Amino acid sequence: MKEEDLTRQYKAVAIGGSAGSFSVLTNILNQIPADFSLPIIICCHRLKHIRSGFIEALEIKSTKKVTEPDDKESIKKGCVYVAPANYHMCVEVGNTFALSTEEMVNNSRPSIDLTLETCAYVFKDKLIGILLSGANKDGARGMKKIKEYGGLTIVQDPTECTIDTMPKSAMAITEIDYVYPVNKIIKFLNELHNYQNKT
Amino acid sequence: MQDISINDTKRICEVVKDKYGYDFTNYAMSSFKRRINRVMEIKKISTIDNLLAMIKNNQIAKDEFLHEITVNVTELFRDPSFWRALKQVIPNLFLNQQKIRIWHAGCSSGEEAYSMLIVLEEMGLLDKVEIIASDIDKCILEKAKSGRIQIRKMDINEKNYIRYNNNGDIRKYFQYEKEYAVFDLELLKRVSFREINLVNAVPFTKCDLILCRNVMIYFNQQLQKDVIRLFHESLFMYGYLAIGSKESIIWSDVAGKFLVVNQEEKIYKKYKD
Numbered sequence: 443m444k445e446e447d448l449t450r451q452y453k454a455v456a457i458g459g460s461a462g463s464f465s466v467l468t469n470i471l472n473q474i475p476a477d478f479s480l481p482i483i484i485c486c487h488r489l490k491h492i493r494s495g496f497i498e499a500l501e502i503k504s505t506k507k508v509t510e511p512d513d514k515e516s517i518k519k520g521c522v523y524v525a526p527a528n529y530h531m532c533v534e535v536g537n538t539f540a541l542s543t544e545e546m547v548n549n550s551r552p553s554i555d556l557t558l559e560t561c562a563y564v565f566k567d568k569l570i571g572i573l574l575s576g577a578n579k580d581g582a583r584g585m586k587k588i589k590e591y592g593g594l595t596i597v598q599d600p601t602e603c604t605i606d607t608m609p610k611s612a613m614a615i616t617e618i619d620y621v622y623p624v625n626k627i628i629k630f631l632n633e634l635h636n637y638q639n640k641t
Numbered sequence: 642m643q644d645i646s647i648n649d650t651k652r653i654c655e656v657v658k659d660k661y662g663y664d665f666t667n668y669a670m671s672s673f674k675r676r677i678n679r680v681m682e683i684k685k686i687s688t689i690d691n692l693l694a695m696i697k698n699n700q701i702a703k704d705e706f707l708h709e710i711t712v713n714v715t716e717l718f719r720d721p722s723f724w725r726a727l728k729q730v731i732p733n734l735f736l737n738q739q740k741i742r743i744w745h746a747g748c749s750s751g752e753e754a755y756s757m758l759i760v761l762e763e764m765g766l767l768d769k770v771e772i773i774a775s776d777i778d779k780c781i782l783e784k785a786k787s788g789r790i791q792i793r794k795m796d797i798n799e800k801n802y803i804r805y806n807n808n809g810d811i812r813k814y815f816q817y818e819k820e821y822a823v824f825d826l827e828l829l830k831r832v833s834f835r836e837i838n839l840v841n842a843v844p845f846t847k848c849d850l851i852l853c854r855n856v857m858i859y860f861n862q863q864l865q866k867d868v869i870r871l872f873h874e875s876l877f878m879y880g881y882l883a884i885g886s887k888e889s890i891i892w893s894d895v896a897g898k899f900l901v902v903n904q905e906e907k908i909y910k911k912y913k914d
Contacts (some may be wrong), residue, residue, distance in 0.1 A: 491797075491800070491801075491804070493720070493722070493886070510887070511887075512887050512888065512889045513857070513858040513885070513887050513888050513889065514669075514858075514861075514862050514865065514892070515889075526886075526887050529887055532671040532672065533671070534669060534670065534671050535647070535670065538862075540669045540672060540858065541858050541887050542669075542671075542672045542712070542858060542859070543712060543714045543715075543855045543858070544672060544675065544712050544714060545712075545714060556675075560671050563644065
């Protein structure tokens with residue numbers, strides 16, 4: 443990874459994932475430092491009508507507390523947020539979440555595209571977008587938007603994904619800065635942590 | 642989908658306010674911009690300037706604009722656990738009086754009001770309740786009044802009802818036609834539907850229970866505060882307020898005048914004037 447991609451003063455990490463991404467997410471949350479300072483905003487496809495259990499399952503091995511934000515809640519440093527079941531999770535100018543029950547996008551609510559696109563608009567080049575394993579193309583447009591706004595784009599290496607449609611769809615429509623297996627994504631987040639703390 | 646700048650949203654709000662008399666300034670901009678994009682897609686409009694020109698020249702009817710801008714995604718018994726919690730609360734509404742009034746603020750196509758009718762009917766309380774259901778959108782109110790729900794949406798409604806009730810069949814409250822399931826009109830006639838815009842609404846009556854779920858998420862914090870104050874004023878002492886499971890009243894200046902009845906399901910009780 444280029445040094446300049448590590449030293450930028452990022453404001454947030456946004457992660458999208460669907461089928462096959464749950465264990466990847468738990469891995470990431472298990473191996474990032476407990477004092478990782480950037481907010482981590484996760485949009486992951488999940489059962490629409492099951493509200494409880496998901497956060498708890500993600501949190502079991504996590505070094506950090508995981509929460510579903512309320513509407514208009516402020517995005518705070520060092521927190522991990524997950525899109526609630528059956529709501530789109532967007533980010534609003536002024537660094538707050540804005541939830542929505544609008545129509546499904548790409549057959550999904552929450553839609554990864556909506557989370558990533560609104561993050562891109564608010565955080566511009568100070569955003570890292572990471573797209574993991576998944577069985578549909580949700581998230582591809584969001585990654586494109588992140589790139590357009592100058593953010594850093596990373597996808598899970600399709601050869602390693604349980605289902606590679608999601609990262610491949612993103613790679614097909616936009617430039618992806620790094621195609622990494624999970625262990626390199628985790629290594630990157632740890633290095634990033636060290637750099638962000640140095641400055 | 643094109644990016645709409647902050648300046649563009651300001652221009653749109655001004656023209657819309659001027660032409661239609663509706664103020665969207667304090668809506669949540671992330672969703673408002675998507676709704677604008679949606680209108681532009683439906684009407685095949687390519688630029689903001691064209692959109693503004695069309696509004697100014699009466700090429701987009703007010704009712705149509707409102708209908709597309711507002712979000713009308715709803716279900717019968719949405720969040721079944723909420724309805725179970727509410728069912729526990731309802732008897733408390735009769736502690737001090739014989740008859741009660743319920744207001745569904747932002748009722749959309751009516752599913753929440755229909756759910757309430759079913760709950761009250763099954764509790765044997767229907768004769769003791771007056772129900773008001775309001776929305777900003779005239780078109781959706783007409784739909785709500787018709788009782789019609791597209792058949793393809795009934796699957797989730799039936800499942801929600803079973804999750805709420807553990808058994809039973811919601812289909813007994815509907816007449817099935819070709820494309821629609823039509824809600825029991827005998828029950829439906831108990832609801833008084835009204836056109837109300839929460840942005841500039843004033844208290845019009847006193848209620849024992851107000852439901853406003855997943856409506857305020859489309860407003861910014863300032864407007865949410867105003868609307869929560871309106872609800873506080875519109876509630877009798879010890880009346881209840883129910884909001885969406887991911888909504889909050891904590892930043893409202895009247896938050897301290899409510900007790901939390903159920904934190905998970907966001908049910909509150911007014912205990913101070």
